[in-house]
Amino acid sequence: MTAPPTHDLVVVGGGPGGYAAALYGAAAGLSVAMVERDKVGGTCLHRGCIPAKEFLETASVFRTVAGAKEFGVQAEQPTVDFGVSQQRKGKVVDQLWKGLGGLLKKRRVTTVAGTGQLGPGRRVTVDGGTELVGRHVVLATGSVPRTIGGFEVDGRLVLTSDEVLALDRLPGRVAVIGGGAIGCEFASMLSDLGTQVTLLEALPQLLPGCDADVVEVLARSFKRRGIDVHVGVPVHGHRPMDGTTTVLYGEGGQVTVDAVVVSVGRRPRSDGLLAAGTAVEVDDKGFVRVDPWCRTGEDGVYAVGDLIATPQLAHVGFAEAMVAVQDALGEQPLPIDYGRVPWCIYTFPEVAFVGLSEAAATAAGHDVVTKKDPFGGNGRALILGETEGLVKVVAARDGAAGAGPILGVHMVGPWVTEQLGAGHLAVNWEATPAEVGRFVQPHPSLSEVFGETVLALTGRGLHIS
Ligand SMILES: Cc1cc2nc3c(=O)[nH]c(=O)nc-3n(C[C@H](O)[C@H](O)[C@H](O)COP(=O)(O)OP(=O)(O)OC[C@H]3O[C@@H](n4cnc5c(N)ncnc54)[C@H](O)[C@@H]3O)c2cc1C
Numbered sequence: 131m132t133a134p135p136t137h138d139l140v141v142v143g144g145g146p147g148g149y150a151a152a153l154y155g156a157a158a159g160l161s162v163a164m165v166e167r168d169k170v171g172g173t174c175l176h177r178g179c180i181p182a183k184e185f186l187e188t189a190s191v192f193r194t195v196a197g198a199k200e201f202g203v204q205a206e207q208p209t210v211d212f213g214v215s216q217q218r219k220g221k222v223v224d225q226l227w228k229g230l231g232g233l234l235k236k237r238r239v240t241t242v243a244g245t246g247q248l249g250p251g252r253r254v255t256v257d258g259g260t261e262l263v264g265r266h267v268v269l270a271t272g273s274v275p276r277t278i279g280g281f282e283v284d285g286r287l288v289l290t291s292d293e294v295l296a297l298d299r300l301p302g303r304v305a306v307i308g309g310g311a312i313g314c315e316f317a318s319m320l321s322d323l324g325t326q327v328t329l330l331e332a333l334p335q336l337l338p339g340c341d342a343d344v345v346e347v348l349a350r351s352f353k354r355r356g357i358d359v360h361v362g363v364p365v366h367g368h369r370p371m372d373g374t375t376t377v378l379y380g381e382g383g384q385v386t387v388d389a390v391v392v393s394v395g396r397r398p399r400s401d402g403l404l405a406a407g408t409a410v411e412v413d414d415k416g417f418v419r420v421d422p423w424c425r426t427g428e429d430g431v432y433a434v435g436d437l438i439a440t441p442q443l444a445h446v447g448f449a450e451a452m453v454a455v456q457d458a459l460g461e462q463p464l465p466i467d468y469g470r471v472p473w474c475i476y477t478f479p480e481v482a483f484v485g486l487s488e489a490a491a492t493a494a495g496h497d498v499v500t501k502k503d504p505f506g507g508n509g510r511a512l513i514l515g516e517t518e519g520l521v522k523v524v525a526a527r528d529g530a531a532g533a534g535p536i537l538g539v540h541m542v543g544p545w546v547t548e549q550l551g552a553g554h555l556a557v558n559w560e561a562t563p564a565e566v567g568r569f570v571q572p573h574p575s576l577s578e579v580f581g582e583t584v585l586a587l588t589g590r591g592l593h594i595s
Pocket of ligand 1: 146273521
């Protein structure tokens with residue numbers, strides 16, 4: 131019998147965590163094989179980040195055309211042909227998918243189609259047949275939508291994100307269950323495109339964990355646009371009738387809709403991943419257990435991305451993949467500081483933040499000082515006609531200087547997902563407002579609002595105090 135091929139690195143799963151490990155490992159000169167059961171790109175490219183943002187852009191175009199008259203541009207009241215939007219999304223996804231495939235080929239990553247299972251000795255079996263042995267193995271099999279009892283997903287009345295992103299016609303009335311990032315993005319997109327949306331969240335606020343001032347702006351905007359938001363209301367089930375269904379929530383609340391979107395998080399896909407005899411451990415929620423360098427219990431085997439209990443974000447998967455490869459190369463990487471990774475939510479208005487919210491900083495024992503600057507007074511925001519929102523900076527109080535290191539930067543408003551970079555650097559470098567305030571912001575730009583907020587924290591703001 132011939133020995134199975136040995137690679138420096140065998141990756142199981144070709145989503146952001148897996149393909150980043152493959153590309154980064156190959157860039158370092160490792161021989162890499164990657165096993166993928168479906169399409170490289172994973173949830174993010176085919177059922178997540180990219181398609182969701184593509185549809186949010188459709189909503190943005192719709193809003194722009196609907197508001198064109200205000201600029202003196204005469205356009206007819208827009209309507210949406212979601213089938214065409216779906217085709218455009220398909221083109222964007224296909225182009226990125228082909229690009230990724232080309233990149234993997236160029237880096238000489240061997241992609242193997244099939245379902246991988248890890249056995250002892252870093253041996254990966256594909257579809258129960260072909261075997262690959264890795265000097266190192268990265269597990270990156272990702273996650274699938276979580277569901278809730280009483281809401282059986284049928285793709286017609288009850289949908290998860292997978293089904294919403296494949297629709298070719300939008301339902302007239304929708305109940306979105308879950309007010310986290312994905313639920314809020316769907317509520318925002320569907321409402322802007324004409325669907326009547328009811329948003330139901332069991333916890334006391336939308337976007338749990340996000341700074342309360344930011345959430346308030348988003349909740350106000352949702353309300354103004356007719357989204358019926360209910361927080362602190364668990365759902366109890368639903369009663370289908372004649373092609374519609376009535377969702378029961380809170381104390382006696384009910385709403386009749388054409389579809390229910392269940393958006394209550396994602397569970398790791400670890401079922402069947404591990405054959406008997408590996409020392410890789412899985413916790414009671416199905417997450418693979420790892421140390422801060424993404425090492426599992428088995429020597430040379432790493433796990434990254436949604437498969438481990440860290441923030442379920444594509445860019446966190448990228449970062450973990452790099453840490454795992456660096457560790458495999460013996461480069462002693464620094465572990466990821468999960469409390470300081472960027473979060474971007476592409477609702478209208480957008481939300482972006484990094485670091486501690488005011489409440490979390492106070493709860494962690496910091497004596498904090500904060501400043502907020504609204505987009506309402508910003509020239510570029512007025513030109514765009516998008517003045518809803520604010521920037522809030524949370525810093526540690528420093529007796530002599532007023533404000534010490536910046537602990538958190540929180541934004542809601544136009545294009546804030548593209549503006550968070552400066553805040554991200556400030557928080558991660560533990561910079562003070564005096565240090566960041568020295569940097570000049572371009573004028574007129576939306577980024578002046580961050581600059582103003584930081585300046586105000588030095589005790590001498592230009593436009594705000
Ligand atoms: C609607 C939606 C919007 C999102 N928006 C954002 C966003 O804006 N920004 C952001 O950062 N994140 C976003 N996310 C989250 C992001 O998509 C995930 O964090 C990311 O895809 C996780 O990457 P991963 O590689 O760990 O897993 P996945 O992307 O799930 O990829 C895992 C891959 O492994 C394959 N696989 C599974 N089991 C096996 C096996 N045994 N053998 C071989 N292959 C296998 C799967 O087919 C899949 O291709 C969004 C998610 C959703 C659902």
